[in-house]
Amino acid sequence: VSSAFLAACRGEPHDVVPVWFMRQAGRSLPEYRALRGEGSILDAIARPELAAELTLQPVRRYGVDAAILYSDIVVPVAAIGFGVDVVPGTGPVVERPFRSADDLARLRPLEPELDLSRVIETVKILVGELEVPLIGFAGAPFTVASYLVEGQPSRTHARTKTLMYSEPGLWAALLDRLADLALASLRAQVEAGARAVQLFDSWVGALSAQDYETYVRPASTKVLSGLADAGVPRIHFGVDTGELLGAMASAGADVVGVDWRTPLSAARTRVGPGVALQGNLDPAACLAPADVVTPMVRRVLDDNAGHPGHVFNLGHGVLPETDPGILAHVVDLVHAEGKVLP
């Protein structure tokens, strides 16, 4: 079956502008809240039938053009026993944060067949049920490192940057190990049937372009270039990354995520030809009524001007308080009005 989503990722001709939403499976859906219950997301991810059903819910409801695996960016580090939990309402919390070279030993190589057996099982279930491509994903080295170093979500990333600036050798070793984990996890998801991957570097926009080049791009390149032969589009995403889009593209991305701060037309200039874009409606726009959202969706489509390399999405994840009816409206509008130039 041909996929508008995969074609758009490759900038190839297709009929309809494809759309999916980051965190489309989540608390905004009543059927999610009913099925998911309380407790750590890591426990839910470890139940393949449940994780598969949570992945499928938004595909059924919205008719989006891609599914994204119900998982979390800390799954690989948790699986190798680094001691990470995801606390509801807070985010990832690390019992013993990464502090010194001794902590490198706590980051052993991933053995996907053993460490990610549940995730792989979920992917296999989904591949049998889905009519649209499944996107596998991993956390990028910087963003995962920021959780391991801070020990909890941080606004300033002060500890992370202190380590990065003060101990560049240790920092590079940490990111290299996290690159190996991400790569092994993504390869395993692709081998199980995922047809695209997204590398989430959600917080890398906290860095200047110079620091990104020096301290981050080598590790991100290791992940993305390590997937060059996998035959699937590689999406690379972060927020606040307006000044990093070109560098993130050249780390080896086929598609670069763009948040609502940067117009798609400006982003296109920055990533250059041959790289597709994903985005970029403000998730908060979906908290407004349909008559307010409609012109905002049209503005994104107009700004892209029919370029075939565009996957419609939000600029960050769906906010929990979003009305699913508005997301359904956005999908219908993109499908009805989005034009793809030949």
Next chain:
Amino acid sequence: VSSAFLAACRGEPHDVVPVWFMRQAGRSLPEYRALRGEGSILDAIARPELAAELTLQPVRRYGVDAAILYSDIVVPVAAIGFGVDVVPGTGPVVERPFRSADDLARLRPLEPELDLSRVIETVKILVGELEVPLIGFAGAPFTVASYLVEGQPSRTHARTKTLMYSEPGLWAALLDRLADLALASLRAQVEAGARAVQLFDSWVGALSAQDYETYVRPASTKVLSGLADAGVPRIHFGVDTGELLGAMASAGADVVGVDWRTPLSAARTRVGPGVALQGNLDPAACLAPADVVTPMVRRVLDDNAGHPGHVFNLGHGVLPETDPGILAHVVDLVHAEGKVLP
């Protein structure tokens, strides 16, 4: 006495690149922690001798080229009785957040002589003691509104944007009142002797350029253009504002603050000729040793390439864990190596 700071704000010739730091008076200084004690910052601000001394401490220690009044952006709304406190470790907290048109009545006009008598007294004390210009400041309408609507600091500004999108008339009325408050507060500070003003729109970078134009710029313009005849440079600052710099300049700024994400050279193109820049070292760089900070400071200077319209600063406030010795090093380095082309 001639001031390199004021000359740089106006893009006029001067000898030495001026430097000051946002939040230079604060927890990073041992003398601040010793004098300030615990309790709400609003109580400290209401004690003119104390507030003046806290303003002076970093000027004495670092030899910076400007002082910034020890105050807070919520002072005017607190002074008119909206019910705002600043909780240590959290930030501004509002007892009854702004929810509907009824709440507009809680935002009466500011009477600076009565409502800000302590602040004005602090300014007058400082003008008698300082050899460098004093910067007065206010919170910009969007950022103050975000606190009043959210009720507490927010990562997504979801409630704020929901109000903005869903009730644009009420939103505009709210921002217009907050513009009047900011303008009255800034005029009073200038009349008491402040020689420059900074309008802090710290969180406006959460908006797209289109939303900034529609929902924010009219109110910010009201504040800044209302000061056009005051004879002092108007600095306009926010973080994550790479795509908004041109619009923030045309709201009526003489100087636009730039965070570390956007190179000064790129920012210069975006604001156009005739507007000065302030920034843009990453505050987290000052958590690193001097040998790491030094090349980062030089990079900022090099990127500015001697343009006379440059005030050296951080891209956001000093982090509390910063070693004051590093900030002293940065000041000395900027003064020693910064070049100003004629």
